[in-house]
Amino acid sequence: MYKPNFYHFLATPYRCIAADFNHQTTVCAFYVANASCADIYQSDCCTHYRKVPCSTSDACNATYISSSGTLTSPGHPSNYPSDIFCTYRVLPAPGIYLMSLKFTQFRTSCNDYVTLNTLTGWRLFRLCGDYSFYDIHALGYEVIFETDSIRSSSGFSALFNSFNADCDEVVPEGALQVASPNYPSNYPVSVNCLSVIKPLTNGSSIRLRFSAFDIELGSGCRYDMLKWFDYTYDKYIIGLCGLRIGLTMLSNTGIRLLLISDNTVTKRGFHATIEANNG
Numbered sequence: 001m002y003k004p005n006f007y008h009f010l011a012t013p014y015r016c017i018a019a020d021f022n023h024q025t026t027v028c029a030f031y032v033a034n035a036s037c038a039d040i041y042q043s044d045c046c047t048h049y050r051k052v053p054c055s056t057s058d059a060c061n062a063t064y065i066s067s068s069g070t071l072t073s074p075g076h077p078s079n080y081p082s083d084i085f086c087t088y089r090v091l092p093a094p095g096i097y098l099m100s101l102k103f104t105q106f107r108t109s110c111n112d113y114v115t116l117n118t119l120t121g122w123r124l125f126r127l128c129g130d131y132s133f134y135d136i137h138a139l140g141y142e143v144i145f146e147t148d149s150i151r152s153s154s155g156f157s158a159l160f161n162s163f164n165a166d167c168d169e170v171v172p173e174g175a176l177q178v179a180s181p182n183y184p185s186n187y188p189v190s191v192n193c194l195s196v197i198k199p200l201t202n203g204s205s206i207r208l209r210f211s212a213f214d215i216e217l218g219s220g221c222r223y224d225m226l227k228w229f230d231y232t233y234d235k236y237i238i239g240l241c242g243l244r245i246g247l248t249m250l251s252n253t254g255i256r257l258l259l260i261s262d263n264t265v266t267k268r269g270f271h272a273t274i275e276a277n278n279g
Contacts, residue, residue, distance in 0.1 A: 060074055060084055060085075060086035060087075060145075061086060061087050061088070062088050062089075063088075063089045063090075063091060064088070064089070064090045064091065064160070065091045065092075065093060066093065066160075066162075067093050067096070067161070067162040067164070068159075068160060068161045068162065069090075069159075069160055070157060070158070070159055070160075071088055071090065071101075071143065071156075071157070071158045071159075071160060072155065072156065072157045072158070073086070073145055073154075073155025073156050073157075074086065074155070075155065076105075076154060076155045076156065076157055077105070077154050077155075077157070078154065079152040079153055079154060079155070080108075080112075080145075080147060080152050080153070080154075080155040081147070081152065082147055082148065082149045082150075082152055083147060083148065083149050084145070084146070084147050085144075085145075085146050085147075086143075086144070086145040086146075087142065087143070087144050087145075088141075088142070088143040088144075088145075089119070089140070089141070089142050089143075090140055090141040090142075090143070090160050091119070091140050092139055092140050092162060093162060095164070096139075096162040096163065096164060097139065097163070097168070097170070097194060097196045097256060098137055098138070098139060098162075098163045098194050098229070098256060098258060099137070099138060099139065099140060099141070099160055099161065099162050099163065100135040100136065100137050100160065100161050100163065100192075101116075101135070101136045101137075101138070101141055101158055101159070101160045102133055102134070102135045102136065102158060102159050102160075103131065103132075103133045103156055103157070103158045104157050104158065104159060105154065105155075105156055105157040106127075106130065106131045106132070106133065106156045107129075107130050107153045107154050107155065107156070108128045108129065108147075108153050108155060108156070109128065109147075109148075109150070109151040109152060109153050110128055110129060110151075111128065111147075111148045111150060111151070112128055112145075112146065112147040112148060112151075112152065112153070113126055113127065113128045113144075113145075113146050114126070114127055114128070114143065114144070114145050114156060115143070115144040115145075115146075116136070116141060116142070116143055116144075117141070117142040117143075117144070118138045118139065118140065118141065118142070118234045118235070119138075119139060119140040119141065119142060119234065120139075120233050120234045120235070122233070122234065122235050122236075124136060124138070124236075137227060137229070137236065137258060138229075138234055138236070139234040140234070141160070143158075163192055163194050163258075167181045167188075167191055167193035167194075168193060168194045168195075168196075169193075169194070169195045169196065170196045170198070171195060171196060171197045171198075171274070173198065173200060173201065175274055176273060176274055177271065177272065177273050177274060178195050178197065178208070178257070178271075178272050178274060179269065179270060179271040179272070180193070180226075180259055180268075180269025180270050180271070181193055181259075181269070182269070183212075183268065183269050183270070183271050184212070184268055184271070185268070186266040186267060186268055186269065187259060187261060187266050187267070187268075187269040188261065188266065189261055189262065189263045189264065189266055190261060190262065190263045191259065191260070191261050192258065192259070192260055193258070193259045194256060194257070194258050194259075195256070195257040195258075195259075196231065196254075196255075196256050197231070197254055197255040197256070197257075197274065198231060198254045199231060199232060199252065199253055199254040200276055202276070203252075204252075204276040204277060204278050205250055205251060205252040205276070205277040205278075206249075206250070206251050206252070206254065206255060206274065206275070206276065206277065207248065207249070207250050207274075207275040207276075207277040208248065208249040208250075208255065208272040208273070208274060208275075209248055209272060209273045209275065210244070210246075210247040210248065210249075210270055210271065210272045211271050211272065211273065212268060212269075212270055212271040213226075213240070213243065213244040213245075213247050213270045214242075214243050214244075214267040214268045214269065214270070215240065215241040215242065215259075215267055215269065215270070216241060216261070216262075216265050216266060216267050217241050217242040217243070218241065221239050221240065221241035221242075223241070223261075223262045223264070223265065224241055224259075224260060224261045224262060224265075224266070224267070225239045225240065225241050225259075225260050226239070226240045226241070226257060226258070226259050226260075226270060227239045227240075227257070227258040227259075227260065228240070228249060228255065228256075228257060229255070229256040229257075229258065230251065230253050230254065230255070230256075231251070231253055231254025231255055231256050232253035232254050233253060249272075250277060
């Protein structure tokens, strides 16, 4: 039966969980009390699935406010439990403008999902299976882990760290330029340098006009990279490398620039003028 997508908001939320091996799938929907399930699959979710309350275990739901730490699935490195719904939030400590998160281990069964969001609601991924990761940068994170009752695996372990390097810079309002460390000489090796340009108090947009841009080139910017993030909404915009001419960035919500370099070749880096754009 094809059911419409609707809810009755009456009581505590429940999850539809696979009830037997004839209906192996991921979480079907959220629904409430005896209300119908939201339709995601071409089947009768309420017939084929039993209701299980969302987990409220302290071990499964946690908030971290720290400059660094480790986040793991329940029971890791042993297998995680069945039928859990866990939410972890990693918040930046005061004065921190960017964090990094890296999954050092990631192994779930095909119907057990890890969803990674920013604290402002941008979804970074929703994955299951075996993966390896580079560092994932944001101002903070929400990690949602949902499992069914069929299989389990070892889960995940992730390291999170706050950026607070000597080369970090919060650019004061009214400043006329921003540049990579040591410019016009080459930027250093093995750095993660953050430049923060906050939104202007008069509401004008910010325009960066790059008079120089030379970041070591590599496939997928695998060696060195300049990452552009939105300041207010914590959204990753783009990563850039190579030699570029006439590059411009425009934002009315502020800009964060993260320069990442490896331990070998470096280039001159970048230099940009900062303009208030009123039109």
